[in-house]
Amino acid sequence: MALQKVVRSTVIDAPIERVWAVLRDFNSHDRWHEVVDHSEIEDGKPSDRVGCVRNFTLQDGNHIREMLLSLSDKDYVSTYTIIEATVPLQRYVATITLKPVTDGQRTFWHWASSFATPPGMEADLRNMVAQGVYEAGFANLKRHLQLGSNAGRSHLRPTSTKPVLQASPVVAQTIKVREYGDAVQLRAESSEVPPPGVGEVRIRQTAIGVNYLDIYLRKGWIPELLPLPGTPGMEAAGEVIDVGPDVTSLLPGDRVAYMGPAPGSYTSVRNVPVAWTVRLGAGIDDGTAAASLLKGITADYLLRDLGRVKAGTRLLVHAAAGGVGTLVCAWARNMGALVMGTVSSEAKARIARDNGCQHVIVTSDYTFSAAVHHISQGADVIIDGLGDAAREENFAALAPCGHWISLGQASGPLQPISPDWLVGKSVSFSRPVAFAYVATHAVLNQRAERVWQAFRDGILLPVQTEQFALKEAATAHARLESRQSTGSLVLLPG
C-alpha cells in the first residue's frame, strides 16, 4: 500500500522561541487548534517527554491517541505517531520543524507527514490532513500568538496559573518632575497607565537603569526632551503584563528590557513600543539588564562603530569607574587597546583597574593631559562624558589625527568647538547619541545580544549596582551627581 505524503509550511510572525514554546508542549493543541476539543496526556507524564501519549477528541467527535517519538529543543523538531484513531489514518508519522527567519522575529514552520489509508480514501484524507489539520493549525496558531496565550479560545482552560489581567488602566507609582532643578524635584506620585496601544506592550517594571542623561533632563538642560511635568528615565527591565493590538512577538509573562529615545521609565508600570524591547534569556537577571542595556550598547557602538578601537589603540576613558566607563574599559582591554582612564579617587582607581583600565589617572580637577602624554604620547580616541570643565585638557591629550568623542557633559554643557581649533591637530570630534545606533529593532537585538554575550564570556565583569527604591530616585540622583558612585545605579519599584 503506497504511503501518502502531506507537506505544508508557513512563516509565523513571532520569534522561534515563542512558537516552539507552544509546539514543544505535546498537550497544547487544544489551546490553539480549533479542530481539537479536549486533550490529555495519559498517565500524568510530562507533555514534553518522549513516549508520552496525548489522548484527544476532535470537535466532530472523532477520537485520537498520539505518541511523542522525538523532541529536540536544540533543533526545534518533534515527531509523533498515531497509535489509535477513529479516523482511518494508518501508520501516520508527522514531523514539525521550525527554523528562524533571518531577521530573528519570524519563524519558518514545516509540517510533514506520511500515512496509509484504506483504498479510495487517499485524496479525502490527504485533504483533511493538509487543510483541516495543518493549514487550519497555521492560521489558529498565528491568531493564538497574536491574541496572547490568555486570550485565545475562551472555552478552554487557561495556559497559566497567573492571574489574567484585563486590558484596563493600571495604577503605577511614577516619579514626576514638575519644576526643573535639584534632585529634590524628583517626587513619587500615583498615575494611571492605560492599556497598551497598537504595537505596544505594558510592562510591570522590576528594575530601572539610572543614566547621567536623566540628570540633564531633570535640570532642564534638554527641555524639548522632558517638557514639564515629565518623568525621566530611558531604560528598564520587567515582565510584560499585556500586549496591544498587532503585537505578535511578545506575550504576557515574557521578561524584557528596553531602552528608548523618549523618557518615562521612572515608574512601576509603563507602555512602550515593542520595537524598544529585547527579550531576556535565563542568564541575564532584571537588575543586570536595567543596569547595562543602554550603557552596554553605548560601549558597543563607541568601541566598534564610532571609535573603531582595535589592538594598540591608545584610548582615554573618563569616569573609568562609572557605569559606562567600567564597561568601556573592560571591553576595550579585551580588544587589545591601551586603556587609560581618569577617576577622582583612589577607591575608584581600584575599580577601574579591576575592569581592565591599565593606566589610571587620579584627578578631581580635570588635569590629565600631561599624564596621557607621559604614558602614550597622546590618545587616539577619547571617550569623554565630562564636558566643559575638561575641554582644554581633552584637546591637549589628543594625539595628532585623534578622535574626541563627546558623549556627555557631567561637568556642564560643552561650549561650542571651533573647526579651526580642531584643524591645529587634524583631529575629529563626534557628538553621538546611543539611540541613533539602535535605529531598528534588529540592530537593537543584535547589540543587546553582543552585550549579554560579553557578560557570559567574562569579557564584562558582573555589573556592580547601587540600588535604590524607586521612590528614593532623588537620593540616587544626588549620589550620582556627588561623584561618589561607582558602577551603575538602579531603581527598584516597590
Ligand SMILES: NC(=O)c1ccc[n+]([C@@H]2O[C@H](COP(=O)([O-])OP(=O)(O)OC[C@H]3O[C@@H](n4cnc5c(N)ncnc54)[C@H](OP(=O)(O)O)[C@@H]3O)[C@@H](O)[C@H]2O)c1
Ligand atoms: N551619548 C550617549 O550615547 C551616552 C550614553 C550613555 C551615557 N552617556 C554619557 O556618559 C557619561 C557617563 O554616564 P554614566 O551614566 O555611566 O555616569 P557615571 O560615569 O557613572 O557617572 C558620572 C561620573 O562623571 C564623573 N564626573 C566628573 N565631573 C563630574 C561632575 N562635575 N559632576 C558629576 N560627575 C562628574 C564622575 O566620575 P569621577 O569622579 O571618577 O570623575 C562621575 O562618577 C555621562 O556623561 C553620560 O551623559 C552618553
